[in-house]
Amino acid sequence: MSRLQFLESIGLVALATLLGLPIRTLLHPTNLVMLYMAAVVIAAFFLGRGPAMLASFLSVLAFDFFFVEPRLNFALADTEYLVTFNAFLAVGLIVSSLAGRVRLQVKALREREAQVEALNDFSRDLTAALSLDTILNDVIWHVSQTLGREIVVFLAQDAALERRAATPDFKLDESELAVARWSFENSQVAGLGTNAFPQSQIRFAPLKTLRGALGVLGVRPGTAGQVLTPVQGQQLEGFAYLAAMAIERALLAEQANRAQVLGEAEKLQTALLNSISHDLRTPLVSIQGVLDSLLEVEEGGENAVQLDQAARLDMLENAREETARLNRLVENLLDMTRLEAGTLKLRLEPGDLQDVIGSALAHLNDQFGSRPVSVTLVEGLPLIPMDFVLMEQVLVNLLDNAVKYSPPGSPIEVSVACQDNQALIRIADRGPGIPSAELEQIFSKFHRLNRPGQAKGVGLGLSICKGIVEAHSGRIWAEGRSGGGSVFTVALPLERATGKGREGRT
Amino acid sequence: MSDLPANILVVDDERPIRRFLRASLRGHGYTVLEATTGQEAMQEAAARRPDVIILDLGLPDMDGTEVIRQLREWTSVPIIVLSVRDRESDKIAALDAGADDYLTKPFGVGELVARIRVSLRRAVKTGDEPVFEVGDLKVDLAHRQVTVNSLAVDLTPTEYDLLRLLVRNAGKVLTHRQILHEVWGVAYEAESHLLRVNVSNLRHKIEPDPNRPEYILTEPGVGYRLKY
Numbered sequence: 215m216s217r218l219q220f221l222e223s224i225g226l227v228a229l230a231t232l233l234g235l236p237i238r239t240l241l242h243p244t245n246l247v248m249l250y251m252a253a254v255v256i257a258a259f260f261l262g263r264g265p266a267m268l269a270s271f272l273s274v275l276a277f278d279f280f281f282v283e284p285r286l287n288f289a290l291a292d293t294e295y296l297v298t299f300n301a302f303l304a305v306g307l308i309v310s311s312l313a314g315r316v317r318l319q320v321k322a323l324r325e326r327e328a329q330v331e332a333l334n335d336f337s338r339d340l341t342a343a344l345s346l347d348t349i350l351n352d353v354i355w356h357v358s359q360t361l362g363r364e365i366v367v368f369l370a371q372d373a374a375l376e377r378r379a380a381t382p383d384f385k386l387d388e389s390e391l392a393v394a395r396w397s398f399e400n401s402q403v404a405g406l407g408t409n410a411f412p413q414s415q416i417r418f419a420p421l422k423t424l425r426g427a428l429g430v431l432g433v434r435p436g437t438a439g440q441v442l443t444p445v446q447g448q449q450l451e452g453f454a455y456l457a458a459m460a461i462e463r464a465l466l467a468e469q470a471n472r473a474q475v476l477g478e479a480e481k482l483q484t485a486l487l488n489s490i491s492h493d494l495r496t497p498l499v500s501i502q503g504v505l506d507s508l509l510e511v512e513e514g515g516e517n518a519v520q521l522d523q524a525a526r527l528d529m530l531e532n533a534r535e536e537t538a539r540l541n542r543l544v545e546n547l548l549d550m551t552r553l554e555a556g557t558l559k560l561r562l563e564p565g566d567l568q569d570v571i572g573s574a575l576a577h578l579n580d581q582f583g584s585r586p587v588s589v590t591l592v593e594g595l596p597l598i599p600m601d602f603v604l605m606e607q608v609l610v611n612l613l614d615n616a617v618k619y620s621p622p623g624s625p626i627e628v629s630v631a632c633q634d635n636q637a638l639i640r641i642a643d644r645g646p647g648i649p650s651a652e653l654e655q656i657f658s659k660f661h662r663l664n665r666p667g668q669a670k671g672v673g674l675g676l677s678i679c680k681g682i683v684e685a686h687s688g689r690i691w692a693e694g695r696s697g698g699g700s701v702f703t704v705a706l707p708l709e710r711a712t713g714k715g716r717e718g719r720t
Numbered sequence: 721m722s723d724l725p726a727n728i729l730v731v732d733d734e735r736p737i738r739r740f741l742r743a744s745l746r747g748h749g750y751t752v753l754e755a756t757t758g759q760e761a762m763q764e765a766a767a768r769r770p771d772v773i774i775l776d777l778g779l780p781d782m783d784g785t786e787v788i789r790q791l792r793e794w795t796s797v798p799i800i801v802l803s804v805r806d807r808e809s810d811k812i813a814a815l816d817a818g819a820d821d822y823l824t825k826p827f828g829v830g831e832l833v834a835r836i837r838v839s840l841r842r843a844v845k846t847g848d849e850p851v852f853e854v855g856d857l858k859v860d861l862a863h864r865q866v867t868v869n870s871l872a873v874d875l876t877p878t879e880y881d882l883l884r885l886l887v888r889n890a891g892k893v894l895t896h897r898q899i900l901h902e903v904w905g906v907a908y909e910a911e912s913h914l915l916r917v918n919v920s921n922l923r924h925k926i927e928p929d930p931n932r933p934e935y936i937l938t939e940p941g942v943g944y945r946l947k948y
Contacts, residue, residue, distance in 0.1 A: 534828075541826055561808075561941070564913035566920050572931055573938045589931035597913050603808055603941035 223265035226253040227272040231280055243281045243295075247302055250277055254306040258313030266313060270306030274299050322445075329449050332360040336453060340460035349464050350379035353431070353457045360453070361433055361446055366416075368394055369429035369461065378429070386416070386432075394418050394430050401427045403451065406434075407441035417442060419450050421458035428461050493543055497536035504533040538580070542614065546674045549607065550659075553681040558604075560685055562710060564597035565605065567630050567637060573602075574609035575628075581617050582626070590629040598637055599710040604682045608690075611675040612641045612702050620645030620699065636688075636705045644699040653692050679704075726840055729753045729770035731761040731787070732802065733780050741774065744829045750836070758782035765791055772839050773799045774832075775819070777810055785813045792818035798839035802827070808941035815895045815942065822893060822942075838891035838948050852887045854947050857926055857935050859887050868926050878903065879922045882915075886936065891948030893939050919944060 230253040234246045250273035258266035275288070278299065283291045290296065336356040343349045350367055357365045358381050366380040375391075375398055386394070393411045397404035397418035405414035416434045420427040431454045433442070442450060507529060511521050521529075552558040568591055575587060616626045620643040627642045648656060659677040683690040688706040695701050728750045730741045742752045753768055755761040758779045765773060773791070777784030788799055801814045801822035811822050820842070821835050850862035856869045861884060866873045875883065881903045886894065900909045908914060923930040937945045 537826065564916055566916045568920060568923075568931060569916070569938050572933050573940050575932055576937075591931070597916050606940045 219261040219265045220268055223253075223257040223261050223269040224272060226257050227269050227276055229253065230273065231276050234281060238281060243277075244298055246281050247273075247277060247298060250274075250302070251305070251309075255309055255313065258310045259317065262317060263310050263314030266310030267307055270303055270310060273306065274303055277302075325445060329360075329445065329452075332356065332449070333452050333456065336360075337456050340456060343460065344464070344467075346461065346464040346468065347379075349457070349460045352460075353453070354379050354381055357431065357433065357450070357453050357457075361442070361450065363433040363435055366432040366434075367421075367429060367457075368398070368432070369421075370398065370427070375429065384434070390414055390416050390432075394432060398427050398430045403447075405432070407447065417447075417450065419454035421454055421461060423458050423462045425462075428458055428465070431457060490543075490547070494540065497540040497543075500536040501533045501540075504529040542610075545607070546611070546678055549604075549678045549682075550674050553678060558681075558685065560601045560604065562599045562601060562686075565600040565602050566597055567591070567595055567639065570600070570602060570605050571609060571628055571630070571639075573606050574613055577606070577610050578613050578617070581614070584623055585617070586625040588625065588627050590627070592631050595630060595632065595637065596708060598706055598708055600686060600706065601682075605686070605706075608679045608682050608704060609639070609641070611679050612704075615675060615702075616641055616643040616645070616700075619643065632708070635708050637708060639704040639706070640701050642695055642699060642701040644695075644697075647694050647698060647700050648692055650694065653694075656692060657690065725749050725751050726771040726836075727751045727753060727768060728836065729755060729761065729764055729768070729773045731755045731758075731773065731779070731784075732776040733757065733778075734776070737776075737802075741832075745833075745836075748833050756780070758784070758787040761787055762790060765795065765797065770797060771843065772836055773797055774802060774836075775799055776802045777807070777814060778804075785810070785817045788814055788817040788819050796843075798843050800832075800835055800839060811942050812895050812897070815893055816897060820892050821945075835891075841948075842891055852890060854890070854935060856928070859883060861887065866926065868928075873925050875922070875925060878918055879925070882918050883922060883926075886944065886946035890946045893943055893945045895943040899943065 227250065230249040234249050238246065250269075254266055254269045254273060257269040278288055278290070278295070279286060282295050336352070339352045339356065340349060343352050353367055354365050357363070364381045364384050366384045366386065367378050368375040369378045370376070375395055377386075390405075393405050393414045393416065396410065397420050400410075401420045401422055402410065403417065403419050404410040405417040406412065407417055415438060416432045418430045418432045421429045421431060431450070433450060435441075507521070508526065511526070549558070568589075571589060571591075575582075575589070613626065613628075620626070624644040627640075629640045629642075631638045631640070657676045657680045659674065680690050683704055683706070686706055688704060690702065690704050693701045693703070728745055730738055730745070730752060731754075732738050732741070733756045738754050738756075742754065745752050753764055753770055755764045756779075758781050761773070761775065761779075764770070775784050775787060779787070784801065788801075791797065791799065798821075799819045801811065801819045802825055803811050803814070803822055804825050814822060820839055823832060823835060850860060852859045852861065858865075858867045858870075860866075864880065866875055866880070866883065882899065885899060885902050896912050896915055897909050900911060900915055903918075904911065904914060919936060920930075923933050923936055927933045927935060935947050937947060939945055
């Protein structure tokens, strides 16, 4: 209790005396005692037990000195006042001690309130925090603010404790780490101010959950040896409990997230394997069938099938087409693998679009059959930085799609225009078109238009095109076409993008 | 061409490929010799003097390009390379080392036989014939005259040099570097845009449809070849 409070209690007694002096003649002295009683009660409630007791004694003396005849000395004319004095003193002391106790209780309540408020704040922040890192930051901030101490958080990582967060410059020695481990392993508080390892400078509280401790929360006083009060100890455990719940939630969310990513990767892989095994096997089935049948014809035998030349020719042509299809599939799978592995290196050289288009058309010559294929180029087209082989692959894939998804005999139109420092290569067909909802999706891996009887690819071609075109700093998109059909556009920059890391090998 | 069937040395370590090449080449009337390694290939080439060598680049003991280099030290026998698509740089290296042609695996037998015929024809061709003809294109090297459908075509000196190089190597794949070296000189080997522009101009002058060239054929990522 501070000296100031005792001085204040003296002041209160003096004030009661000053108030009493002018009205001394109007009231009986015993009623004037009430003024002093008020001073004692006020002292008791606002200044505490000690100052109130001092006020009680001083009040008796002041009353005797100033108000009881003979005044201005401590002698008593009437011994009856002894009763008054004793009663006053007794009441004053009882009031002092009662008021003191109330004061303590109020103080405890206030502390409790602050504590609850701190826990509430903490809990609110933790609820809002989504990631483990944010949660740990919140733990450090709130606990250090509330308890005014340095904080460290350890989390279990594969059966070992790993330091995950701490207030700046928090250092621990081996023995303190051992205390932390003990606290974690036994799920009990340990260290400074507890029964276990009280010689430690840090107090550790386990981060307990229903499934065991996740880690420990350690606090170290700013000045060595300053033990936490029992209330603060409880508060620390409250914080540890809330922190444990939040951390557990974050860890579970992380796990769930990982599981989801894994699940999606697995789904993708399954889709890939299904498509690949289907698309690799189908041509093989045809080829094997053709070969078996022809072998049977050659070998003769009594059950031998008779095939005329036209039928044999048809079978052989079928087998050859299937081989080409198989080859394109393998090429696409290789390209996809390279794109994904990041090993696809662009060999950018000035390229002639007319030449690339011509090469791509030559590549697919057998497939066009009787289709009219037109090529329209804008005059004075400059050379464009490109990887010739990869760009040819893009055009082959787009033209191959145009053939696959449009009726035999319908025209395919290739055109090149220049616009906004870009070359726009358009490949247009007169097929059924692409539903507008799928115009973007078709460029994602394994996406195939859902049309029975027409799906003839893994759904890799367009995603490879996109990968290659984007590696050229270009864009690719699909649109519907007035009059029916689809247009695929590849936009390539006329000049090499500067500042890009890709350089052509020369 | 001689009356004796041509000897073809097939160098490939894959048995199924040798087996099918043996069957189909014999079917076309060629005698087939086989080797499975680079060493064996060089021994066979020296001992049996084949008319054409079909060489796979991926050999177990040494790189196919090295085989070409060593063969070229003493023989000009036509070498046709078999390669897989994704190794353009290997094809270029093989052609620069002295290979005459290459085929991408998988390939059609018809295509292979056509390439073999071209190689054999080129090999027996002695001396320079002054007039080259393919389709409607006629190049008279003696008179520096180029005609398409009997109509004279006006070429710049560079375009003519380029065409003459292609004509002299008709049927053979020439790499970008080889062409730049021959037509423009050593200092221009990396200036591929010169080649692109001149090929494009040449095509506009001699091709019936420059959008779908018939005479000057592009070998993507590798070079050009004149139809033969």
